[in-house]
Amino acid sequence: SSSGSGSSNIRRKPVIILVVGMAGSGKTTLMHRLVCHTHLKDIRGYVMNLDPAVMTLPYAANIDVRDTVKYKEVMKQFNLGPNGGILTSLNLFATKFDEVISVIEKRADQLDYVLVDTPGQIEIFTWSASGAIITEAFASTFPTVVAYVVDTPRSEDPTTFMSNMLYACSILYKTRLPLILTFNKVDVAAHQFALEWMEDFEAFQTAASSDQSYTSTLTQSLSLVLDEFYNNLKSVGVSAVSGVGMEAFFNAVEASAEEYMETY
């Protein structure tokens, strides 16, 4: 609903947390850590895996695309390569997504969160019809937020930082859902630099200007665009390995869910 008055057909709980991020950002490790945290703190949650091609998961999923769609058979049957196979498997799953939603609805009173792991190749979820269908199905039934996982050590390079933020920005505009920038791997590199760059675009421009390959006018205009983007989101620093930042993460989720209820 776009009424802005908080639509009545959306339940308050559970909150759906869509975990997305570039390959290697640590999504799966972070999912595992978040699941451990919920167990530890008696937070009631479901875990969903939407990656048809993942071999093994470090956590137990309550709902798993692999139970419904056999990725290898889809590849054979439709004569597809790996990415086409993943995409088609997700399409097949999306056609049955109303069933998934009703399973969660039936359990809604017993659930605080549903943590959703997405395919390793980010664009398979963020730029596909099935990704949009699944996102929309969630968001029209439950408060839904996006946790965008950032590889913090890799993002210390200003050019990488900017392209990562532009990608997050495109996801915000595509999904129109509250987005939490989740700076992962802070055990390796603190995310303070990122907070400073987001707070003060001139600080970012200074950092970027030391990069030879950088086109200054483009970066200057883009950092102005991103300045507006940063105003619309929350950021937290976490480490999937050390477990730092879990409370902050769930606080950001709660605040984002509130924002969702007020906006949609």
Ligand code: GTP
């Ligand atoms: P998929 O997309 O599902 O393949 O997951 P991913 O590629 O986003 O990340 P994955 O969880 O496989 O982690 C990638 C690498 O980063 C692994 O070597 C992890 O051990 C490492 N990693 C993940 N989180 C952290 C962290 O918080 N700190 C450190 N130091 N390493 C991490």
